[in-house]
Amino acid sequence: MEKNRVLQTLKEYFGYDSFRPLQEKIINAAFEGKDNLVIMPTGGGKSICYQLPAILLPEITLVISPLIALMKDQVDGLTANGVPAAFLNSSQTENEQQEIFKKIDAKELKLLYVAPESLQFVDKFMSDGKVSLIAVDEAHCISSWGHDFRPAYTQLGYLKNRFPTTPMMALTATADKATRHDICRQLNIPNAEKHIASFDRKNxxxxxxxxxxxxxxxxxxxxxxxxxxxxxxxxxxxxxxxxxxxxxxxxxxxxxxxxxxxxxxxxxxxxxxxxxxxxxxxxxxxxxxxxxxxxxxxxxxxxxxxxxxxxxxxxxxxxxxxxxxxxxxxxxxxxxxxLQKFASNAKNEEVQLAKLDRMKQYAEALSCRRKILLSYFGELKQEDCGNCDICKNPPQFFDGTIIAQKALSCIFRLKESEPITVVIDVLRGSQNEAVFSKNYQQIKTFGIGKDISWHHWQQYIIQLINLGLLEIAFHRKNNLQLTSLARKVLFESEKVQLAEVPDRKKIKRPEVSEASEKTVDNSLFEKLRQLRLKIAREEEIPAYLIFNDATLKEMEKARPMTDDEFLQINGVGRQKMQDYGYDFIKEIIAFSKEKRTGKKNKKGDTYKTTLALLQQDLSLEEIAKERGLALTTIYSHLAKLYNDNEAVEPKKYISKADLKAVAKAKQELEQTEALKPYFDHFEEAIDYGVIRLALAVLEKEEAKT
CATH class of the missing domain: 3.40.50.300 (P-loop containing nucleotide triphosphate hydrolases)
Structure with missing residues (x-):
């Protein structure tokens, strides 16, 4: 697929000028017909990985999703962006389902969301070749090694047999190594390309x-x-x-x-x-x-x-x-x-208890919490994050290199085949059955840590796991295994800082100051937030589907006052520009007028510049070229100058036929403000800028009568 077309689609439907890390690579792999496993944290942009290809691929994209609420949310978001999508599940009436089937037959849908329990409905009308892509969302649900195992997901393995030439994309926010392998095995995509994004949510x-x-x-x-x-x-x-x-x-x-x-x-x-x-x-x-x-x-x-x-x-x-x-x-x-009681009744009790123990270790940790989370998912970081309570209030550290080398060496000599309890027993030279039954008393590291208590060894090894030097292989009886960082400590003289193990009775957690009120009532962000909420209530959709907070923050900073400027904001695509641009630009202009204190503001100057060029009798096209702005933007400048009673003659720039057509449409549509209905009415034959200018002329003429 041509890169420019992909980027245009990203901007047009999702409002972004560039991809996040890995997104473009995953999307290209989908276009090439490859199977993919996508591990991308919540908020990392997983959905675009299959939603964007779905727009450009010839046939429908089937999305397996576990919850009705999740499907509805995704479909509402796609619809708001101008992408035809629907969901199919057992809660719908037969008539509702028949309407969706008709749309599929007429090729009016690009994405269809289906619950795993509702796959039998799909079989009625789908055949190989009619599906361009299959996306399995929340794919960790298929694995008993995962944290949210769902039996209904285990039937999904037949999809690859049913649609052998259709690429499959399995997506999840959280999966350790064992779960990743299991997802690919059960979905029958053993050769899937694995794309593992950074789990580092710095915010x-x-x-x-x-x-x-x-x-x-x-x-x-x-x-x-x-x-x-x-x-x-x-x-x-x-x-x-x-x-x-x-x-x-x-x-x-x-x-x-x-x-x-x-x-x-x-x-x-x-x-x-x-x-x-x-x-x-x-x-x-x-x-x-x-x-x-x-x-x-x-x-x-x-x-x-x-x-x-x-x-x-x-x-x-x-x-x-x-x-x-x-x-x-x-x-x-x-x-x-x-939680131990809950786990004791589960089918995979041993795995659940081991993972609970790891959770407990995280909560009691003395090292950077972000490094612990990242290392758990196989992402090794050496620098501390600075944005967790441990980094902000660090414990006392000491040079623990020798202790670390003893532990790592012992695990190496045990061939990475034992859990933490046996490793500590060997280090301390314990005379017990677990050691003697396997002749571990014969290895060189037996007893090299007898001067350190069992509890301290446990805490130090947990720190080594948290630091990413070791990992627990849950699918291999919780054995401790060395990571690439461990080899640097053993063979490349890498130093290790360990935290002093405190007396539990003396632990004092530092008081953390509470945050102050973050949103100023009279800020532009708050004004835009209130406008967003008003529109959301009118349209009966969630506010964040209109624009998210980050997009509003960017509007607050950039203060876009023209269509062209508004389209430059991240999160503003063509559909949202048409639907909401007028209202948000109007709010931004009104706010800027309120805040003006006699000084010319930057945005005010831009209209004056256009006025000066108009007075030199330049055409609108020449002004656009001179200023490096879109022609639509110059039209909007002209409309504003005319509304502000500046000496301009707008009828010079609108044909009588266009003015007459807009006047007629104004009566038919009973619209005075929103531009999108006019744009659709004329089937895009009349430019947005011309429509806006024509409306300005007509409104002023109406006001005089």
Missing amino acids: LSLEVRPGIKRFEQISNFVKNRKKESGIIYCLSRKNTEELAEKLQRKGFEAEAYHAGLAADKRIQIQEDFINDRSKIICATIAFGMGIDKSNIRWVIHYNMPKNLEGYYQEIGRAGRDGLPSDTMLFHSYADVVQ
């Missing part, structure tokens, strides 16, 4: 606090964030209800969400949150998977999650627009005991 701050006086801490945290959306994850339904009630009594807009509520109640709570009618959701982990809300500013874990994959996915729901966002985790021994 998320990470913090862990002791689980004492939790409500008091949460109340202090959210009191200066009343305009921000956030999620508080709880382990039990009872916790969600009690916490929401307490927050409501304190005056916060909070709701409880869990699987025990009636379906219509759950839908209403979710809709209220998505549409900014409520700010805080106290939820069990059942909430959030179907949420594509980009302006969630914080996530709190009232209880500890059962594994790092789930934790990472849940905190990833904050700051999807790339703006700074906060995460906080409360950690208590009671949570660990409760």
Whole structure:
């Protein structure tokens, strides 16, 4: 596929001028007919990897998605961007499904979202060749090694047999090595190209606090964030209800969400949150998977999650627009005991308990938390992040190179085939069955760490795992394995800093200062946010589907006042320019007039420059060329100058036929402001700029009569 066409499609439908890392490579692989496994963190831009090819590929793209809410959100977002899409599931009536089948037969849809349980509906009308691409979203659900195993996903292996020539793309935000391998095996795509994006979400701050006086801490945290959306994850339904009630009594807009509520109640709570009618959701982990809300500013874990994959996915729901966002985790021994009980009933009990232990190690860590998360997903970083509680309040460190070399050497000599308990036993020279049954007393590292206590060895090895020198192979009985960084310590004299292991009774967590109110009431961002909310309510769609917070921030900074300038903003595509550009530009111009204090502002000068060139009797085309601006922009300048009663003659630049046509359309459409209906009415035969100028002339003439 031609690169220019791909980039034009990215801008036209999604509003971006360039791709994020890996997106272009994945998209090109899809066009080449290759199978792909995409591991990309929440907010990293996974959806575009299959949505953009779907627009350009000849036939329909089939998307397997686990939740109805997730499908609806994706389809609403695509529709807002001008992409024809639909979803098919068991909640629809037969008539609704028949309407979708008709659209597919007429080739009116580019994407069809289907739940795995509803695949039998697809078989009725799909044959090999009618599907250009198959995307399996939340692909970790297929693997029992994954953190969110769903039996319905295991049937998806037949798709590759059913559509052997159709490329398949499996996508997930969280999957360790064992899960990645299992996804490819079960989907019958063993040769899939693996694309693993960075898991480093730098905009998320990470913090862990002791689980004492939790409500008091949460109340202090959210009191200066009343305009921000956030999620508080709880382990039990009872916790969600009690916490929401307490927050409501304190005056916060909070709701409880869990699987025990009636379906219509759950839908209403979710809709209220998505549409900014409520700010805080106290939820069990059942909430959030179907949420594509980009302006969630914080996530709190009232209880500890059962594994790092789930934790990472849940905190990833904050700051999807790339703006700074906060995460906080409360950690208590009671949570660990409760989660151990849950895991003991699972089919993959051993794996779940090992992953829970790893989660506990993260919560108790003395090293940079981001490095721990990244190393868990196979991404090794040597520098600390500076944006977690450990980095901001570091413990005492010492040169632990010798200790690290002893541990790594021992694991090397054990051929990376034992878990942490056996490794420590060998290091300390323990005389037990686990050691003697395998003759480990014969290896050189037996007893080389007998001067260090079992507890201290455990803490040091956990630090080595957290530092990315070791990893736990969950699919190989939790054996410790060396990473590439470990070899640098063993063979290249790389130094290792370890944290002093503190006496647990003396640990004091530093007080973390609370954030101040971030949004100024009279800022342009707030004005644009209110406009976005007004339009969202009128159109009955979530506000973030119009523009996300990052796009509004860029508008606040750049102050676009013409169509051309507005289109340069990231997140503004052709459809959104047509639908919302007029209202947002109008708001920006009004705000700038309010703030003007007698000085000529930069945007005001641009109109004066155009006026000066008009007075030199240059054509609009010549002015556009002289100024390096789009012709549409010069038309909009002329319309504004005319509205401001400057000495210009707009009729010189509009043919009588066009003016007459716009006047007639104005009566038929009963429209005075929005330009898109006119543009569609004329089937794009009359330019936006001409329409805008003609309307300015007609409105002034009407005002005189």
